């Protein structure tokens with residue numbers, strides 16, 4: 030497994046760049062991951078979604094479904110893609126420090 | 135280029151009269167490392183009886199949530215060409231008609247940026263491009279876009295709709311499958327490229343009950359061409375079939391699922407009780423010169439087909455016995471959008487539309503879509519007459 034270097038700390042990520050240990054997540058990690066997902070700067074709107082996802086995962090150990098994620102944040106899917114060009118799963122969830130959602134197809 | 139890998143077990147698949155994927159991949163292996171390693175890894179899997187692909191992967195291109203399926207080898211040290219081997223789906227043209235220069239361009243892109251291996255066409259209907267690296271994905275998508283191609287669906291989105299060749303070649307098409315698939319594909323680009331639902335949703339369109347794309351077994355929504363009026367019978371041709379020794383009783387009368395055809399051997403005439411005909415198309419297939427579909431055409435809409443995931447495999451079943459199919463296809467769009475809304479609101483993760491109907495009941499589905507309950511929805515209408523009304527609808 031590859032590692033990323035955030036402020037001198039080595040963090041393990043999987044082959045798609047998802048953080049392996051959600052406990053290691055913090056603001057700086059989010060900023061680092063954001064750059065890998067075409068988000069140059071995390072604005073207030075970005076943080077709203079990122080924090081929501083992180084908290085949701087902490088509580089339920091699973092990522093919310095897309096409809097729920099849009100509803101709970103008062104955003105439509107188009108807005109989500111404007112903020113996170115690589116989408117809610119690959120972009121937003123990765124930045125929020127969630128491990129990769131599993132599934133084959 | 136390293137030596138071609140030794141694959142004694144795979145080589146057995148070269149024997150016999152059948153087409154062989156081993157033969158095709160070997161051709162690729164001469165010029166591409168990934169193809170060579172692909173054979174090597176599969177041989178290893180045959181020896182060890184275990185897959186060497188990792189479980190899933192999330193990769194993609196900008197602005198799209200679907201279209202690319204991430205694949206990684208779990209033994210990349212042994213097969214470096216498979217370290218990343220992602221699949222891309224490309225939206226096929228309606229009816230799978232291509233000009234050869236378009237195909238050449240497509241394959242040029244893929245030989246340059248991927249393994250060169252393709253699958254025309256996948257079960258979804260798409261062109262499947264097999265195997266490329268993460269850092270080539272965006273380049274492939276850009277090159278494709280430049281040539282007028284687009285990615286197809288994957289994940290929990292609207293899968294690339296697909297249709298039989300229909301009026302492009304076939305005399306049995308009751309509906310313009312090509313125009314319908316093209317219209318729906320363009321109309322639902324957002325749903326196709328941006329997964330938003332509990333799971334996948336497939337639309338397949340067949341021009342008649344012969345169901346060339348197996349819509350009934352493989353689509354959450356099957357649109358199948360049919361007719362409303364009576365089967366057209368040419369009496370002279372019926373006589374010709376019989377005089378030619380055709381087994382009209384065995385092939386046609388006895389095979390009619392609702393036993394609504396009768397044959398009089400004295401007058402050599404056939405009569406059909408069209409009110410009881412379920413439009414299965416068997417009789418027409420068996421004597422095409424004598425029998426033709428009716429003239430008032432449209433489609434039967436079925437719901438719920440899919441392979442096993444939460445529950446067992448389902449065949450789709452009828453929800454609208456007859457719907458007119460004229461551009462701009464507003465009626466089917468209205469229905470689809472209502473279904474998606476209901477399913478998205480109520481569905482659990484990985485629950486297909488048909489499974490949700492099983493869980494919440496047909497009544498809930500009908501309420502949400504505003505469709506009337508009709509006998510055609512009943513699995514065995516001739517043996518099971520029961521319909522469970524909603525409490526509020528019953529006068530007590």
Ligand code: HEM
Pocket residue numbers: 133134187188189190205219221255256257258259262264334
């Ligand atoms: C345990 C792992 C896997 C499971 C459970 C799985 C399951 C499936 C299923 C259910 C489909 C049909 C999807 C659909 O029609 O929507 C599918 C399609 C496909 N899978 Fe897999 N798969 C797995 C691994 C792989 C791997 C490792 C590869 C390639 C290296 C692969 C390549 C494909 C391709 C190319 C298709 C599309 C084929 C088509 O549309 O005809 N799959 N897979």
Ligand code: HEM
Pocket residue numbers: 257258351352353440441442443
């Ligand atoms: C000889 C055995 C099998 C064959 C030939 C086969 C073939 C297929 C085909 C052609 C599809 C694509 C259907 C489509 O176009 O939608 C499919 C999908 C699928 N298969 Fe199989 N399959 C087999 C066994 C299994 C088994 C044993 C499982 C699970 C235990 C399974 C799980 C699935 C799932 C989950 C899908 C996709 C779900 C869906 O599209 O609804 N298959 N399979």
Ligand code: SF4
Pocket residue numbers: 298299300301304305306307308340341342343344345346347
């Ligand atoms: S499904 Fe019917 S219309 Fe379509 S190609 Fe087959 S026979 Fe022709």
Ligand code: SF4
Pocket residue numbers: 389390391392393394395406410411412413414415416417418
């Ligand atoms: S189409 Fe099928 S159901 Fe109708 S008359 Fe012919 S065989 Fe019978």
